[in-house]
Amino acid sequence: MVFHTLLKEAENIRDQVVAWRRYLHQHPELSFAEHETAKFIENTLRSFDHLVVTRPTPTSVMARLVGESPGKIIAVRADIDALPIQEENDLPYYSKTKGAMHACGHDGHTAMLLGVAKILSKYHSFIKGEVRFLFQHAEELPPGGAEEMVAAGVMNNVDLVIGAHLQSTVEVGKVGVVSGPMLASPDTFYLTISGKGGHAAEPHLTVDTIAIGAQVITNLQHLVSRYVNPMEPLVVSVTKFIGGDTHNVIPGTVELCGTVRSINPEVRQQVPKYMEQIIQGITQAHGAEFELKYDFGYRPVVNDEKVTQIVEETVIELFGPEMLYQIKPSMSADDFSAFQNQSPGTYFNIGAGNKSLGIVHPHHHPKFNIDEDSLEIGIKVFIGTLIKTLNLHLNNEKSAIKK
Secondary structure (H helix, E strand, O other): HHHHHHHHHHHHHHHHHHHHHHHHOOOEEEOOOOHHHHHHHHHHHOOOOOOEEEEEOOOOOOEEEEEOEEEEEEEEEOOOEEEOOOOOOOOOOOOOOOOOOOOOOOHHHHHHHHHHHHHHHHOHOEEEEEEEEEEEEEOOOOOOOHHHHHHOOOOOOOOOEEEEEEEEEEEEEEEEEEEEEEOOEEEEEEEEOEEEEEEEOOOHHHOOOOHHHHHHHHHHHHHHHHHOOOOEEEEEEEEEEEEEEOOOOEEOEEEEEEEEEOHHHHHHHHHHHHHHHHHHHHHHHOOEEEEEEEEEEOEEEEEEEEEEHHHHHHHHHOOOOOHEEEOOOOOOOOHHHHHOOOOEEEEEEEEEEEEHOEEEOOOOOOOOOOOHHHHHHHHHHHHHHHHHHHHHOOOOOOOOOOO
């Protein structure tokens, strides 16, 4: 049947997908600057049949595959940007761009989706409805590219959306799913504390911003331990503290910044208020002033139960239940949530680690890499989920995937 033919195509196209991934790995581009990457994706897609290719934004690409009979509209997303990291891998396809590296697997995401597009474009007559392939820019840098693509209309009339992330810390062959909350919202705060500088030997004549800043850092942890229900996930991390120029001068100003991660929208809205309350109390007690800027980042990634179930069933039918694992929600973030805010969807993980090959380094590490066998697995899960969904139409009909 057609489904088994599609799976065989995924095996046959493996070398091409690996080649695409390696080319992209050699030529990384940072967020909002993916001009050559987008051009490569566009040109590759235009070499396939039956696709309508457009550029929703200057550095993103969308391809539409419209079947010959009506049905659901399904969107599939891959992020395409790299990170400002100098690669330390000794690979024949290491990054040729100084200070930039695909250290999060986006090159693999892009290659997989190109593979899915190529395979399905050959069988467009089998497609019921429409598949939209979204190659999204700037996932790594807020405000992110997903919101821009949504504003450009890529999600208009879409019934559901799916996406995946390669995971170097999970054994290749495994596929992870979770229903409900998966990833947190990544908010950022910037704090300036102003006091009175002076000689370090005469601290009584100063308003010591270093000491005050240290108290602020310590007391901000009360947000997690005392202000919020302990059953609610919350992370508050101060990641930068700048102040002073030498050993014997107390600075008049210090700057702090950090990140707040949460999943519950109500908790997320409460944090800036509580944070300002704590900072105001400490600075006022010591005669200092402050200025707090709080930026809301991406929304939490929350997976739809029905769509997640379809992915889960697909993985079990393709690879067996032993290859499926349940993801534990993480305080990391991804702007895939912008697409989920428009239509129900799910984001799943594809294992890409391999200890025997030394592929053990985490994401955003200068030695990050993936086992490229994961690319074929990802393509099969995408194709299986798409065919299953386009036939099921999210109802209780018998699965289109046969054993």
